[in-house]
Amino acid sequence: MIIDFLFPNRCLDCNQLIDKEEVVCELCMDKIRFSDHHFFESNALKEKATLQFPVENAFSLMMYEKESLAQKIIHQLKYNHRERVGKILAHWVSERIIFHDKPDLFVTVPLHHKKLKQRGYNQLHLFANALSEYYQIPVSHTLLRRSNHSRAQAKKNQTERLKTKNAYQLTETIRDKHIVLIDDVYTTGNTLSNIAWEILNNSTNVKISILVMAMDV
Incomplete structure (x- = not known):
């Protein structure tokens, strides 16, 4: 072409x-500094997340450092509209995770509508949609709603990060599901912790796992 x-x-x-x-x-x-994580085994991400909320399984594709190639790749997807990067990252995940017991649902972390309007798309949708196709697991982009607009986690200080509590709302009650929360970079874990507790406190018999593109080291 x-x-x-x-x-x-x-x-x-x-x-x-x-x-x-x-x-x-x-x-x-x-x-690229890929992690050595196995989804169904204990690893550094699961150990960190377990300190904040109950975690069934956890997986990070890469380890994230400033100026690293992992950062460049994620920024291409997040800010430069390179949709194929989401598919490539999903493919790399598919090479590393085999689901013997499939989760019931992939769920993406939502953007506030103001940030969505500015950026034009949610980069997690591209990634999660590709994962859904690979694994034949449904994905929901509407189970959670962002209730406030704030700066990116990476640009916040510790006090500001703690204020993200109650920033997410569940749009429907969930029962008897194993949900995998999908995010780009795991930093403090506050975002996923808030979301996990919102789901756990308003659902019945739900298990939470997490899958991220990279884990901040």
């Missing part, structure tokens, strides 16, 4: 020409 000729796809790290369906070249893949 003409657009591919005029704007060829290049590796995010070394700028080498790559296939249009890729985000980094094969050599730079080795620079």
Whole structure:
């Protein structure tokens, strides 16, 4: 296509020409710090999250550091409208998780409508929709509603992060489900903790697991 000729796809790290369906070249893949997490076993993410709310399983695809390749990849999806990055990340997850006992539902963390309007899309939808296709597990983008508008977690100080309590509301009652909450980067865990407790306190017989693109180290 003409657009591919005029704007060829290049590796995010070394700028080498790559296939249009890729985000980094094969050599730079080795620079991505993938986690050694197993969804059904204890790991660093599960240990951190368990301190804040009951967690069935937990998985982080990558380890997140400032100026790292993981950060560049997520920012391409989050801010630069590169939809295929969500599919690529989902594919990498599918290579690492095999569900012997499938969860019932994927649920994405919602954006406030003001931020959604500014950005034009929720990057988690692209990622979660691809995961839903891979695993044939339903995904909901409407189970949760964001009730207030605030700065990104990474730009908040500790006091501001604690004020995110009650920022999310459940839109319907859930019963007898294993829900996997999907987010981009796990930092303090406050966002997922608030959401998890909102679900647990307003549902019956629900288990919560988490799946994130990266875990802040």
